[in-house]
Amino acid sequence: MGMDAQLRIAIIGCGTLGTAIANGILEPKSETGFSVKHLTATVGTPASKKRVEETLGVNSHRLTVLTKEENVRAIQDAEIVILAMKPIKRAKVFAVSGFKEALRDKFVVSIMAGISTAALGRLVFGENASEDTASLQAVRAMPNMAAKIREAVTLYTPGVGTTEDNLEIADWIFHQVGVAYQMPEGSFDICAVLVGCAGSLLLLAIDGLLDAAVAEGVKRPDVQNLVVNSAIGMLKLVPEGDHPGVLREKIASPGGCSIRALLELEKLGVRSAFTTAILAAAAKSKSMSSS
Ligand SMILES: NC(=O)c1ccc[n+]([C@@H]2O[C@H](COP(=O)([O-])OP(=O)(O)OC[C@H]3O[C@@H](n4cnc5c(N)ncnc54)[C@H](OP(=O)(O)O)[C@@H]3O)[C@@H](O)[C@H]2O)c1
Numbered sequence: 001m002g003m004d005a006q007l008r009i010a011i012i013g014c015g016t017l018g019t020a021i022a023n024g025i026l027e028p029k030s031e032t033g034f035s036v037k038h039l040t041a042t043v044g045t046p047a048s049k050k051r052v053e054e055t056l057g058v059n060s061h062r063l064t065v066l067t068k069e070e071n072v073r074a075i076q077d078a079e080i081v082i083l084a085m086k087p088i089k090r091a092k093v094f095a096v097s098g099f100k101e102a103l104r105d106k107f108v109v110s111i112m113a114g115i116s117t118a119a120l121g122r123l124v125f126g127e128n129a130s131e132d133t134a135s136l137q138a139v140r141a142m143p144n145m146a147a148k149i150r151e152a153v154t155l156y157t158p159g160v161g162t163t164e165d166n167l168e169i170a171d172w173i174f175h176q177v178g179v180a181y182q183m184p185e186g187s188f189d190i191c192a193v194l195v196g197c198a199g200s201l202l203l204l205a206i207d208g209l210l211d212a213a214v215a216e217g218v219k220r221p222d223v224q225n226l227v228v229n230s231a232i233g234m235l236k237l238v239p240e241g242d243h244p245g246v247l248r249e250k251i252a253s254p255g256g257c258s259i260r261a262l263l264e265l266e267k268l269g270v271r272s273a274f275t276t277a278i279l280a281a282a283a284k285s286k287s288m289s290s291s
Contacts, residue, residue, distance in 0.1 A: 006037035007169065010078035012071055012093070013085025014041035014052050017111060020147035021082060022052075024176030026059045029150075034172045040064045040074040068093075075102040080109065080169060083120075087112040087288060094123050107166045108138045109173065113196060114288025116140060116185060117159030137162050139170040140185070142192035143177060144199055152178035153195050157185045193281040201277060206231070 009025065011018045018041065025036050039062060043049050052065045066074055071093065075081050081103060085093055090112060094100055103124050110120050121136045138159035143152045154174035158167055167182070174180035183191060206227060213223045234251075238244055252259040265271070 004033065004035075006035050007080055008038050008078045009036055009080045009082065010040045010042070010074040011082045011084055012042050012074060013083065013089070014043050014065070015048070015084065015086075016145070017143060017147055018082065018084035019052060019055055020145075020152075021084070021111075021143070021173065021177055022056055024147065024150055025173055026056060026062065028172075028176055034169065036062060038062050038064070038077070040066065040077050042066045042068055042071050042074045044068050071096060072098040072102050075099070075106060078106065080107045080173075082173070083108060083110040083112055085112070087115055090115070090123060100124050100126075104136070106137070107162075107169065108136060109141060109170055110138065111141050111143060113142065113192070114189075114285040116188075116289040117157065119289035121159065135161060137166050139167070140188065141170065141174060141180075142188075142196050143174060144196055146199070147177035150177050154178060154180040155183050155188065155191055155195055156180060157183055157188050189285040190278070190282040193278055193285050197278065197281045201274060202231075 007025075011022055014022060022039055022041055026039060028035060039056075039059070041052050041056075041063070043052055043065065044067065046067060049065050049067055053060070053063075056063050056065075064074075064077075083090075100123070108120065108124070110117075115123075117136075117138050117140045120138050120140065124136055136159055139156050139162060140159070141154055141156035143154040146152045147154075152174070154177070156170055156174060158170075171180055171182070209227055210220050210224060213227075214220055234247070237247055248262070252262055
């Protein structure tokens with residue numbers, strides 16, 4: 001398949017992330033490269049169907065939105081299937097008559113957290129079909145919520161035997177919502193939770209910072225964006241080449257306020273609390289493929 005191919009794509013579970021991806025691929029960043037000939041999106045309820053139709057309405061001529069009863073039809077109409085429902089739903093979704101069978105000759109891109117490509121193969125071909133499992137064309141990917149503003153970092157890893165052509169398609173899909181990097185499955189769980197969960201941990205930190213403002217009599221909405229934007233500005237220095245540890249030292253002047261705050265955090269064990277939290281998330285991610 002050439003880079004200028006027109007793709008027929010289905011998104012099963014077109015919720016927050018599915019809609020962000022749909023938006024990105026329907027309006028690619030570049031006029032050269034792949035494009036979407038038709039997108040079929042499925043959701044759980046009629047209310048969600050209406051939401052997706054409204055959100056992606058400008059592309060209605062290339063879009064069909066269906067509810068979950070028509071998942072199989074959506075897959076049959078596509079060459080590439082993005083599985084974007086919650087992982088907890090997978091058993092129910094795969095149990096529907098014809099679902100697994102319809103997926104077998106498709107290129108399957110799963111963004112379900114914690115589901116390895118081998119586990120995906122078992123869902124499609126059954127527990128004991130190891131040879132068939134290896135033949136599934138599949139990619140496991142972990143984007144993050146910043147896909148909504150096309151600033152996600154997505155990690156992806158191919159299943160055994162996935163062709164270079166299909167990897168190119170996966171790479172293109174995720175570049176439409178930010179940047180994307182391929183990595184080996186062995187390091188996927190820890191890296192994926194860093195990409196998928198680090199944002200929520202840092203948001204908790206922001207919440208704590210804002211509590212201090214409120215305690216000092218300043219309204220939260222008055223400082224929220226100031227705090228977030230100052231953090232974004234500082235963090236952007238890291239990809240520019242500043243080492244995080246060195247940067248932190250530079251900010252903390254001798255006898256100053258920052259060093260006082262940093263010492264308090266160290267006393268409270270915040271650094272190791274972050275490490276422990278991410279290790280717990282990675283362990284959960286590893287265990288999900290076998291549950
Ligand atoms: N959220 C994150 O930051 C993040 C990060 C990385 C990866 N992920 C992964 O991305 C996936 C989507 O997450 P999300 O936050 O976008 O979830 P979400 O907003 O809840 O989207 C899930 C969608 O699935 C639909 N759905 C439910 N049952 C279905 C069925 N039987 N058939 C078809 N569609 C069905 C839901 O429709 P209704 O609402 O109508 O039920 C909803 O539109 C998950 O697998 C998650 O693990 C999420």
